Amino acid sequence: MPEKEKLRIDKYLWAIRLFKTRTLAADACKAGRVKKDGANIKPSYEVKIGDTFQVSKGIERKVVKVTGLLENRTDAKTAVNFYEDLTPVQETHAFKSMFHAPVLRRDRGTGRPTKRDRREIDDLQGGFFEGGEEKEEKQE
Template identity: 80%
Template structure:
């Protein structure tokens, strides 16, 4: 792929597919959700090989190390070769989801639960909490 000597951080984050648009990447930089060594950076910051960036995108946090400079957006398989995701396992969404209780959902359009339904839901929630407390 085409590599460049100079590349802006917003364009880099867009090209490695961390953000859907370059504008979203630029806005994240302006809002302080992209950091280099703990300090906020501007969208015009020049990316260098070996730098490590912390990127926050909603509840997800990624730590990305630059391994190559990618000028234009390409397919996901190619883009993976231009960065290393060094996010600790404890911070990944899959790891966090193991510790959450299952969501109880009702089918759409069924209306409000009856008094009987509500009691069954409460009993089920209480059982889940008791089991979780016993595990710890």
């Protein structure tokens, strides 16, 4: 892949596949979700090899170090060679484990839960939404 010496941050973040479009990358920069050394940067900021950026996408936060400049968007396997993910393991694990919480849904049109249904729902939750202390006191 050809490398350039000057590259805009919005184009770089798009090329390494952190954002789906270049416009989304530029909007993230304008909104202050892309930082270098704690300071917001503009979409026109020129990326240099060795720079470290903090990128926030929704609840996901990444720390990315530039290891190479990629001019055009390529496949994910190639794009990984142009940056180093320095995100702390605790943050990535917390992000992944957030989605393992139980999701309670009822079919549409089934009406209000009966008293029996309510007890079953409470047993399934197992104090997930409440402080588990109350449940333990009731059992003793």
